[in-house]
Amino acid sequence: MRRIVITGMGIVSPLGNTPEIFFANLMAGKSGVRRLQSDFTDRLDVKIAAQADFDPLQHFNKNKTSMLDRVSQFALYSANQALADAQLDLAQVDKSRVGVYLGTGMAGAASIEEGYVRLYRDNLDRLKPFTVLMAMNSAASSQIALEHGLSGPNLTYCTACSSSNVAIGEAYRQIRHGYADVMLAGGSEALLTYGTIRAWEALRTLAKEDPNDPGASCKPFSLDRSGLVLGEGAAIVVLEELESAQARGAKIYAELTGYGSCNDSGHITSPTVEGQAMSMRAALASSPLKPEDIGYINAHGTATVMNDAVETAAIKSVFGEHAPKIPISSTKSMHGHLMGAAGAVEFVATLKALEQQAVPPTTNLHNPDPKCDLDYVPNQGRTGVTLRHAMSNSFAFGGTGGVLIASKI
Amino acid sequence: MSDTLQTLKKIIAEKLDRDPESISPENTMEDIGLDSLDTFDVIFRAEEEFNIKVTDYQAELKTLQDVVNLIDQLIKEQHPTT
Numbered sequence: 001m002r003r004i005v006i007t008g009m010g011i012v013s014p015l016g017n018t019p020e021i022f023f024a025n026l027m028a029g030k031s032g033v034r035r036l037q038s039d040f041t042d043r044l045d046v047k048i049a050a051q052a053d054f055d056p057l058q059h060f061n062k063n064k065t066s067m068l069d070r071v072s073q074f075a076l077y078s079a080n081q082a083l084a085d086a087q088l089d090l091a092q093v094d095k096s097r098v099g100v101y102l103g104t105g106m107a108g109a110a111s112i113e114e115g116y117v118r119l120y121r122d123n124l125d126r127l128k129p130f131t132v133l134m135a136m137n138s139a140a141s142s143q144i145a146l147e148h149g150l151s152g153p154n155l156t157y158c159t160a161c162s163s164s165n166v167a168i169g170e171a172y173r174q175i176r177h178g179y180a181d182v183m184l185a186g187g188s189e190a191l192l193t194y195g196t197i198r199a200w201e202a203l204r205t206l207a208k209e210d211p212n213d214p215g216a217s218c219k220p221f222s223l224d225r226s227g228l229v230l231g232e233g234a235a236i237v238v239l240e241e242l243e244s245a246q247a248r249g250a251k252i253y254a255e256l257t258g259y260g261s262c263n264d265s266g267h268i269t270s271p272t273v274e275g276q277a278m279s280m281r282a283a284l285a286s287s288p289l290k291p292e293d294i295g296y297i298n299a300h301g302t303a304t305v306m307n308d309a310v311e312t313a314a315i316k317s318v319f320g321e322h323a324p325k326i327p328i329s330s331t332k333s334m335h336g337h338l339m340g341a342a343g344a345v346e347f348v349a350t351l352k353a354l355e356q357q358a359v360p361p362t363t364n365l366h367n368p369d370p371k372c373d374l375d376y377v378p379n380q381g382r383t384g385v386t387l388r389h390a391m392s393n394s395f396a397f398g399g400t401g402g403v404l405i406a407s408k409i
Numbered sequence: 410m411s412d413t414l415q416t417l418k419k420i421i422a423e424k425l426d427r428d429p430e431s432i433s434p435e436n437t438m439e440d441i442g443l444d445s446l447d448t449f450d451v452i453f454r455a456e457e458e459f460n461i462k463v464t465d466y467q468a469e470l471k472t473l474q475d476v477v478n479l480i481d482q483l484i485k486e487q488h489p490t491t
Contacts (some may be wrong), residue, residue: 061426062424062426066450126453
């Protein structure tokens with residue numbers, strides 16, 4: 001069976017737009033959560049979010065920028081960064097064997113909303129000619145293929161919060177089973193629009209703003225957690241087959257050793273212990289590893305009342321006596337919940353943890369919930385650890401989980 | 410030079426971030442650097458500017474002058490008093 005490695009990474013995030021800056025900020029416990037900078041913030045009940053500092057005109061010309069929804073801008077920039085990082089000379093590879101799999105939750109939300117504003121608020125009867133092309137769910141992955149002439153498999157996964165872990169896992173299977181040699185995989189999300197935030201408010205899953213420090217509003221595994229903070233950004237990794245990566249002398253971040261995805265089929269929003277455990281078990285079963293080999297877990301850790309207790313119980317169910325020995329962090333405490341991009345951004349955090357032998361913290365954890373009694377690396381990251389195998393969890397509304405395992409080579 | 414041409418040059422220059430004086434009516438849309446989708450976008454912006462509605466995309470719009478003629482024709486039809 002072919003072995004698959006990660007040779008490049010790219011990111012746009014609320015904590016910086018390179019993997020190095022992003023991870024340094026995680027280790028320093030910095031928060032990307034703040035008052036939303038928008039012309040509609042005053043009208044919102046929840047006024048905090050984790051925004052990316054990203055000016056498209058620094059990366060694309062004006063005409064191109066006007067034809068790309070923000071979700072595609074993030075994706076294209078991250079893909080270009082990941083390809084450059086991998087130092088993959090596309091002129092030297094068969095591009096029909098290079099594909100793109102992305103995850104997204106709301107895709108071109110801003111373009112759809114802009115269209116509705118024109119039609120229903122402004123009573124206009126015409127939409128921009130690019131509306132469909134900017135809003136369609138597959139826009140971001142298509143734009144990457146177009147930019148680089150990549151004619152291998154190109155798919156977009158929409159499984160809500162687990163979309164990009166599923167995209168990365170399915171891309172891994174494409175190479176593993178011989179349908180492609182190189183895959184760009186990850187996710188992108190740009191949903192900080194008035195309508196989308198209002199819809200999330202209505203679901204009552206958003207964190208209350210911390211009155212003393214808005215940046216500390218997302219409190220995973222804490223007794224006073226009140227929900228998630230919406231975030232935006234993208235992350236994309238380059239996956240390729242181990243032997244060809246070695247043959248071209250590529251820098252190898254890690255091997256992707258496991259992937260599992262199941263649906264807990266219980267409730268549209270409430271996760272189940274068995275459902276989350278199933279995805280983790282499936283990932284372990286697809287790898288050569290035993291539960292006790294896992295040395296770090298980047299948790300889903302949304303900071304909703306329901307998820308964090310269920311995830312704790314699921315980890316205990318999978319790892320048994322080993323569970324309390326595993327450092328586990330929810331980096332969402334710092335970068336917020338990037339929905340369709342969450343898994344990919346957290347996978348980058350996991351890969352950097354393996355590379356730097358350092359575990360990022362769960363911040364804002366001063367008042368642990370007794371139901372969340374594992375080692376959540378509270379408030380202070382750890383350096384100088386010995387880490388060989390790490391797991392990254394994503395679970396989702398709708399029930400589809402996606403769990404990835406990466407191993408140091 | 411017609412107002413329509415000036416306005417279209419301004420729209421295209423703004424879209425492509427270039428000098429309007431570098432664009433002339435004999436240029437084909439392709440020479441200017443606009444594919445068929447870009448041309449739709451230019452027409453969309455012109456519709457807003459001139460408060461007209463282009464319902465027929467059948468007309469062959471090869472050069473910028475073709476677009477100017479189409480817009481002028483529609484202004485005449487849709488705003489006969491101006």
